Amino acid sequence: MGLVPQENVVSDFVLQELDPYLTKNGGLLTVERVEFVPNRGNVIITYTHPEAQNSDKTLAFVGSHMDVVPANPEGWERDPFTLSVEGDKLYGRGTTDCLGHVALMTQLFVELAKNKVATKTKVVCVLIASEENAEIPGVGVETLMESGKIDFIKNGPVIWVDCSDSQPCIGTAGAVAWTLKATGKLFHSGLPNLGINALELGMDAIKKIQERFYKDFGPVDKEKDYGFTCPSTMKPTRIESSTNGLNQIPPWVKISGDVRLSPFYEVQDLKEKLKSYVDDLNANITSLEGGRGPSSKYTLPDEHLKGKLELTFETSYMEGIACSLESIGFKSLSAAIAKIKGEAKPFSISGSLPLVSDLQRAGLDLTLVGFGKSA
Structure with missing residues (x-):
């Protein structure tokens, strides 16, 4: 089976950063680590402002995963297992795919809770385990869906945060070997x-x-x-x-x-x-x-x-998806990116992403995005 990740090593840091802002400490965050396999937990973070207390509407960020693929140090100019910071660039295994996004989501929820940002909906983040290896079932987001743990995020747009290039990704191709x-x-x-x-x-x-x-x-x-x-x-x-x-x-x-x-x-x-x-x-x-x-x-x-x-x-395959161009999630994301970057350039890839078609089929209103360079 090869190397098996221990995602709790990552989520321990996440939980530590979020702890001061939990409801038990007077904050506005609830956090649940959901393990189907020991030491391989998924993390569900929910920010509930008092104005959204009675709302069942959600805005969810899903897909940032805490596992990475192995790396051969001989193929790297820098140590892949050490975070290197050079100016405004980060280098290391997972900085784009996908630990950088895990850090980004963690910081987002720290800022929401610290500043008590007023929202009319609950804001949710689902950090997932076992995205990189579909050969080990019963670990990650697909099992969260099957268990009903995240059914509540069907009540609003879902942003899948595991792409790159800081633009909305609105389509992917399927892959059949x-x-x-x-x-x-x-x-x-x-x-x-x-x-x-x-x-x-x-x-x-x-x-x-x-x-x-x-x-x-x-x-x-x-x-x-x-x-x-x-x-x-x-x-x-x-x-x-x-x-x-x-x-x-x-x-x-x-x-x-x-x-x-x-x-x-x-x-x-x-x-x-x-x-x-x-x-x-x-x-x-x-x-x-x-x-x-x-x-x-x-x-x-x-x-x-x-x-x-x-x-x-091959038994396993991936299906492509086409995100709804009428989705409030897509329209809002595009508007926000255009405001910050001056222009939104939605794109599609001929590559494939695991899991997203399953989530779309399950009824989630999905739009894809990610940050960092794809190459």
């Missing part, structure tokens, strides 16, 4: 007509699959409205083949990659379509022949043998 296995027949390369070259079969199949993908999942007008720089894409990123001599026709090959899917398409539809492309090719495998010389065949009729294609998907 796939593997295409092509099976042929091993034979000496001096007699290629007696083998089925799985490497050639796989490459020809991928080309046809991509052609059909781009027809069925091409650009849509809404992607321009949301500022996506890329439409949906299907890209092979890795290839693996049988280990055999250079004078042998390879009997199998695996080509893997991912689809980055516009949020205006459905993942289930994508999977069904890709499977249908492969089924069609298997039913008419000879349609792939003809581009690699007269001795390159994908069937051996005398042996009642033909090449075979198999498509599989």
Whole structure:
């Protein structure tokens, strides 16, 4: 399983900073650390001004997570595990993703409580555990949702604070990893007509699959409205083949990659379509022949043998989202950023974020933002 974070090491600092402003000490904050796994707590902070005491309306900041991905110090100019402050810049693992945001949210609630800022709604922050590793279930925000602990934040806009570049992020792409296995027949390369070259079969199949993908999942007008720089894409990123001599026709090959899917398409539809492309090719495998010389065949009729294609998907995947451009959260965030920076430039990314589609599907009015540089 590798390294397992202990988010309570981080949240201990958060709780210490907030303690003077808790209701038990005469302040306006309530704080609850919710653990589903020991030492891996989520933190729910609520600021309630007297004017909002009887309101069930909320403004929530969610998504700042207390775990980080590992870092190899050899790839860093500075020690990634030590916070370096140089002028107005911070360097270190997690300064953008996402401990810098945890510190920002902590300071925001300190300032709210210290200055007793008048609000008509409750202001909530949910600092989460286990954002970086979806392979360990039952730890973070998805379990908070399932348990009902944060159902109350459905009563107002939710700002997901785990992006970058200090502008509203209004769209993300889905990510679906796939593997295409092509099976042929091993034979000496001096007699290629007696083998089925799985490497050639796989490459020809991928080309046809991509052609059909781009027809069925091409650009849509809404992607321009949301500022996506890329439409949906299907890209092979890795290839693996049988280990055999250079004078042998390879009997199998695996080509893997991912689809980055516009949020205006459905993942289930994508999977069904890709499977249908492969089924069609298997039913008419000879349609792939003809581009690699007269001795390159994908069937051996005398042996009642033909090449075979198999498509599989990784179990876990991410769905993209398109935030509502009519949301009061989006409009207010854009106005605030424009006031401070002079201009708001909402953008979308062809990358993917975990968890956000689940929250949107659960009924949260979600807008994304983050601070710090993305690269």
